[in-house]
Amino acid sequence: MSKIGNAFKNGKAFIGFLTAGDPSLEDTLRFMKAMERGGADLIELGIPFSDPIAEGIVIQEADLRALEHNTSVDDAFHVVEEFRKESDLPVVFMGYVNPIFNYGYDRFFHKCADIGVDGVIVPDVPFEERNEFADVARTYGIDIISMIAPTSHDRIKQIARVGEGFLYIISSLGVTGTRSEITTDIREITSLAHEVTDVPCAVGFGINTPEQAEEMAAQADGIIVGSAIVKIIARYGSEAAEPVYEYVKTMKQAAARAGK
């Protein structure tokens, strides 16, 4: 098992997302450290893409800010390389397939292993296409994080069986972004998945309040929060480290209340 398992040893996991290079690479590094201080168990670092079709407006705009100064795949690696000088916290990349394909799968996963990126989430590569890079990722010991959606139904077990690192349970239909209400029966999805795998399940999409954090954490092994953090970064820019720390701390505590 990869280092990602460690993220779930400390009660309900809190996974925080941010986009590399938003608003600058130095800021991203400082925000990652702030998230770790706030109690984040794993960091999901977004590689910006020009056309992120699974993202709501908040993360779309973060990608555009990062691309204004041409944040590249190598820049994202560089941030992790700097972060690794002080931290062993598990880190996964979230990136659309085209920049990774363009970089070259072998070169990309090799570098993940060298620098200490533990897993990769690619939202536009579903189960059917995972052979695109599954073999290469395995060679270098990098986990491919699979996603399960409210519409997955009979696909849940099929996906869970090949699960690595953690399973990303999408809480709601639609794109990323904060929501006032989440109606999907997450517990049902996680229990189906756990019938065939020991890989932990983390739920994301729409979670932004401590109440939601507690409620969602109760139904899964961890929660993923993206747009709410990116909103804070959009609002405070380079001054976001402290508010990000405070927010992550509150959310981690709320998730922890859901117990193990």
Added chain:
Amino acid sequence: MTEGRFGPFGGQYIPETLMNEIHRLEKAYNFYKHDADFQAELKDLLDNYANRPSLLYYAKKMTEDLGGAKIYLKREDLNHTGAHKINNALGQCLLAKKMGKTRVIAETGAGQHGVATATAAAFLGLECEVFMGEEDTKRQALNVYRMELLGAKVHAVTSGSRVLKDAVNEAMREWVSRVDDTHYVIGSTMGPHPFPMMVRDFQAVISKEARQQILEKEGRLPSAVLACVGGGSNAMGMFYHFIPDKDVKLIGCEAAGKGIDTPYHAATIAKGRMGIFHGMKSLFCQNDQGQIDAVYSISAGLDYPGIGPEHAYLHESGRAQYVPVKDDEAVEAFEYLARTEGIICAIESAHAVYHAMQIAPTMSRDDIILICLSGRGDKDVAAIARYKGRDLHE
């Protein structure tokens, strides 16, 4: 590897949320493709509503003027709604209805596919919402109003560069949000499988007719078949039944905008590289980091950074050839066809007309060129006037 590949191209690179729906669509399409009742119903719609078969017109004056190959125009511009787009829109909307859908969404560039989908939806009693880049809603204001007249809701897309690719992004985001009652009518031979194949099959009626018509008129096959290519739907439709005829040259004409050595073009075959985007592995205009380029063409319908996977394959295998045609060349052909034949064609189709003007004089009088005139040009008149320096607004 998934179904629906053309060599290495194609596939199903889309978010998990859509996968069950894509499989449902695949299953439904494979069933109705061979269902005699569905095919009869669709044929009736095409013949009695959309005005098929379309004419194969001998362009006598153009032929004589150019002094080489005999030129025929496949008149998709004479279809109801004025373009080939209605073939696919009727097919997919009918299929959506059979699948129990009550609502369709679509992306549109020039507005032709949006109008066709709004038309089919109005006729078949489906709710319809169309996503169109804000830039394009300005360039093609008349088509926006046309869609609204047909009862569709038009969303001006303000994300990204606000053109066709952004409209596709937004339509996909909408589909992920509401998939149970909604079918996404993709307008070109692109996107995840089964779309490239399904759209091609609905458009293949063009070459099915054209091949038969030319054999009736001339008793032989053409030397070359030409069509403009953005995503590639009229070209796939025009090429398809000629693919097994090895002696028939297939030539796609892509938008070179201000020139392929400038950043202002949409010439995917000439300048693109292999990549994965909008559900498919194909060729895309992209930068050295794999970010998708904001492309440019005078023609909103060809203003797309990718090309359908089957075209990428026809190109790679050498079966079809692709040539870039610039804005000013397309405008020249647009004017030429109007003056010589009295036909105002879509600026998209004018890209193919221009290339025919170049090659016809080099060919013999025994040669035949077939051009797909994919749409009519009413929508472009004001924009061409502005391009020529006349301040004309719709």
